[in-house]
Amino acid sequence: MTRHYLRLSGYALLAATCLSSHAVVSFTTSSVPALGRRTNSMGGIGMVQLNGASDSELQQKQEQEEESTNEDLWWKNYKMEHAKVAEQSRPDFEILSTTLEQVDNKPLVYLDSAATSQKPKQVIEALDHYYTKLNSNVHRGAHTLSREATAAYEGARDKVQKLIHANSRNEIIFTSGATESINLVVYSYARANLKAGDEILLTEMEHHSNIVPWQMLAETIPGLKLKFVKMDRETGAVDLKEFKSMLNSNTKMVAFQHVSNVAGCVNPVTEMVQMVRAQADAKILLDACQSVPHMPVDVQTLGVDFLAASGHKMCGPTGIGFLWGREDLLNSMPPFQGGGEMIDQVTLEGSTYVPAPGRFEAGTPAIAQAIGLGAAIDYLQQLGMEEIEAYEHEMAEYLVRRMEQVDRVTVLGPKSGTPRAALCAFIVDGVHPSDLSSFLDMEGVAVRAGHHCCQPLHQSLGYSHSARASLYLYNTKEDVDTFIEKLESTIAFLTGLEGEGGQADDDFVPFI
Ligand SMILES: Cc1ncc(COP(=O)(O)O)c(C=O)c1O
Numbered sequence: 139m140t141r142h143y144l145r146l147s148g149y150a151l152l153a154a155t156c157l158s159s160h161a162v163v164s165f166t167t168s169s170v171p172a173l174g175r176r177t178n179s180m181g182g183i184g185m186v187q188l189n190g191a192s193d194s195e196l197q198q199k200q201e202q203e204e205e206s207t208n209e210d211l212w213w214k215n216y217k218m219e220h221a222k223v224a225e226q227s228r229p230d231f232e233i234l235s236t237t238l239e240q241v242d243n244k245p246l247v248y249l250d251s252a253a254t255s256q257k258p259k260q261v262i263e264a265l266d267h268y269y270t271k272l273n274s275n276v277h278r279g280a281h282t283l284s285r286e287a288t289a290a291y292e293g294a295r296d297k298v299q300k301l302i303h304a305n306s307r308n309e310i311i312f313t314s315g316a317t318e319s320i321n322l323v324v325y326s327y328a329r330a331n332l333k334a335g336d337e338i339l340l341t342e343m344e345h346h347s348n349i350v351p352w353q354m355l356a357e358t359i360p361g362l363k364l365k366f367v368k369m370d371r372e373t374g375a376v377d378l379k380e381f382k383s384m385l386n387s388n389t390k391m392v393a394f395q396h397v398s399n400v401a402g403c404v405n406p407v408t409e410m411v412q413m414v415r416a417q418a419d420a421k422i423l424l425d426a427c428q429s430v431p432h433m434p435v436d437v438q439t440l441g442v443d444f445l446a447a448s449g450h451k452m453c454g455p456t457g458i459g460f461l462w463g464r465e466d467l468l469n470s471m472p473p474f475q476g477g478g479e480m481i482d483q484v485t486l487e488g489s490t491y492v493p494a495p496g497r498f499e500a501g502t503p504a505i506a507q508a509i510g511l512g513a514a515i516d517y518l519q520q521l522g523m524e525e526i527e528a529y530e531h532e533m534a535e536y537l538v539r540r541m542e543q544v545d546r547v548t549v550l551g552p553k554s555g556t557p558r559a560a561l562c563a564f565i566v567d568g569v570h571p572s573d574l575s576s577f578l579d580m581e582g583v584a585v586r587a588g589h590h591c592c593q594p595l596h597q598s599l600g601y602s603h604s605a606r607a608s609l610y611l612y613n614t615k616e617d618v619d620t621f622i623e624k625l626e627s628t629i630a631f632l633t634g635l636e637g638e639g640g641q642a643d644d645d646f647v648p649f650i
Contacts, residue, residue: 210543216536218615220529223521228612230258230517237582244582247617252399252428252561252608253586254450257514261453264513268506276505277479291505294512295495298460301515301523302445303436309468311461311498312508316427317347319446319461320393322498323423324351326471327444328391331421334361336390339420341367341376342598343398346591348425352393363388369595374552375403382413389418396429400592400604401551402534402559404429411441421467427451428559431518431610433527437462449507454514458507461498468494475500518611526611533609533618534560540622541607546629550604561608563590569632571605574625577632581624 228234233256237243248256268290274283276291292307299307313319332338338352356362365384370377376394385392392414397404407424414420423444429435430445431452437445444467449458463471473480473491477500482490491497518526539554541547546567552558566574575587586606589596596602607621 213536213540213619216615218529218532218536220525220532221615223525223529223611224614227258227521228614230260231256231612232259233257234612241580241582244580247583247620249607249609249613249617249621250584250586251610251613252451252590252606254456255431255453255610256612257453257455257510258517260517261455261510261513265455265506265510268509273506275502287505290509290512291503294508294515297512297515298462301435301519302430302462303438304462305438306465308494309462309465311463311468311495312503313446313459313461313498314457314504315448315450315459316425316446317448317459319444319459320347320423320425321351322461322474323393323444323446323463324355326474326498327421327467328352328355329358330472332359332362332390334359335363335388337363337365337386337388338391338393339365339367339381339384339389340392341369341381341394343369343376343401343403343592343595344393344395345399345425345427346593348393348395348423349594352391366594367394368598369401369403373403374401374550374556374558376405376410378406378409378413381410382417385414385417385420387418389414389420391423392418392420393423393425395425395427396435397426397432397559398551398592398595399428399561400563400590400595400606402538402561402563403552404557404559407440407442415441428561432530432559434523443467449511449514452511452514453517454511455507458504458511460511463494465494468498473497473500477501479503521611529611530560530609531557533613533615534558534562536615537562537607537609537618540618544622544626544629546633547625550599560610560613561606563604563606565601565604566629569629571603573632574605574628577628578621578624581628583621583624585621 234246234248237245268287272283272287272290274281274287276284276288278284295307295310295312298304298310304310311319311322313322328338332355338356340349340352352364356364367381367384368377369375370380375398392410394410395405396407411422414422421444422442423446424440424442426435426445426447428451430447435445443464445462447459449460450456471494475498476489479502480491480497480500482492534557535554537560538549538552538558541549541562541564542554546569548565548567550563550565565571571587575585578585586608588603590604590606596604609617
């Protein structure tokens with residue numbers, strides 16, 4: 139059953155108003171900490187309980203309290219061995235050192251990188267360089283600018299190939315993002331190869347972009363079946379036993395996330411691939427949107443057939459992403475869209491197509507964005523994907539452990555102590571995620587609220603929405619500390635208002 143929150147609609151309305159009104163922000167932001175500051179109740183409660191106790195009992199109790207207070211303060215001494223990743227990179231992200239005029243000049247604490255990452259100056263300069271020095275269409279002209287633009291655009295393809303260890307540059311198709319990459323597989327490969335009686339295996343954790351296109355396909359092929367593997371409630375990752383049990387000779391397509399954008403779990407891809415290969419003759423699509431930006435990814439080792447990712451989540455521009463596929467497989471697939479660039483010969487009777495990648499890149503591509511993605515890959519590689527992964531691992535543990543200690547908070551996905559991504563979706567008992575994110579926003583802290591394009595997972599966990607804090611290579615321990623401090627004061631403030639805010643309105647979700 140879906141759990142309902144008491145939504146403080148009056149206050150949320152105030153918060154929403156604040157987003158567009160500086161005058162109201164000034165008033166409200168100064169009120170929140172004053173009203174909401176969380177007090178450490180340890181001393182007061184202890185004294186009441188100790189009335190009438192003997193001296194030794196009193197001392198014992200005090201020692202216990204000190205011990206537990208020190209344990210609670212473990213985070214003050216938490217050391218990050220790879221913190222130089224953020225120290226080195228942060229100055230490259232000008233936006234992170236700006237203060238938000240709209241919210242009383244509070245410094246920005248950006249914790250929404252799973253939605254989109256910030257861009258370093260190197261990427262912004264690459265875009266600027268293209269438009270000021272190279273702007274021209276690609277593959278079309280013999281003139282200097284066109285040749286140089288083509289070289290830069292194709293150079294970006296080489297960089298993607300190296301990043302994910304693809305066999306050939308021809309295996310990299312530029313798309314507008316992971317969503318288009320998945321749709322390409324659905325409308326080209328699956329539409330041509332799947333038929334009634336076949337099964338597609340997905341998980342309930344998938345982003346809508348890896349559910350809806352398959353549902354749309356199933357509507358056009360009666361008898362095509364979609365099956366969904368559940369999340370293991372213990373591990374917070376995909377349920378491997380169920381995954382194995384749902385594979386059979388009818389399974390023709392398996393598509394799942396590498397890293398969940400809600401649970402933050404890292405699915406054991408190679409193990410899952412082995413299960414598929416042993417039990418089915420199916421193609422495997424990996425949604426690597428939340429892994430490629432954060433860790434080394436090697437398509438040879440993973441053993442999948444297709445991989446989809448978005449540039450804007452890995453320091454690159456919006457409007458660019460890629461699909462990787464095995465070259466022979468790509469060349470066996472019909473084009474996704476028709477138009478210029480993807481053809482070999484066109485007559486009025488019919489057309490023939492060039493091999494991959496050209497056959498899947500109809501029309502003028504996103505040239506500047508591809509070049510920007512290339513610059514982003516250079517940037518990530520110069521920091522080192524292993525280093526980024528190691529740092530985010532430390533940050534993930536820190537974030538989740540701290541979240542687990544906040545009253546009323548339930549963290550979704552794996553518990554602390556388990557390797558996971560540096561993102562944390564959570565529920566606050568009695569507080570609507572949208573209220574929470576609106577009030578945190580007034581403190582300069584940007585977190586996301588909603589279903590994060592994962593309604594089925596939320597429904598399955600018994601929630602309609604959650605809030606989510608997601609980190610990237612530029613976030614620091616101090617960012618997490620500020621977030622936790624503001625989270626605690628906001629929860630205290632909002633729960634102090636419980637019952638005063640009006641009607642429960644669980645359906646109202648201003649942000650998704
Ligand atoms: C796991 C996952 N898959 C797919 C997508 C879709 O990516 P895009 O919107 O860039 O196409 C996202 C975006 O949030 C995601 O997190």
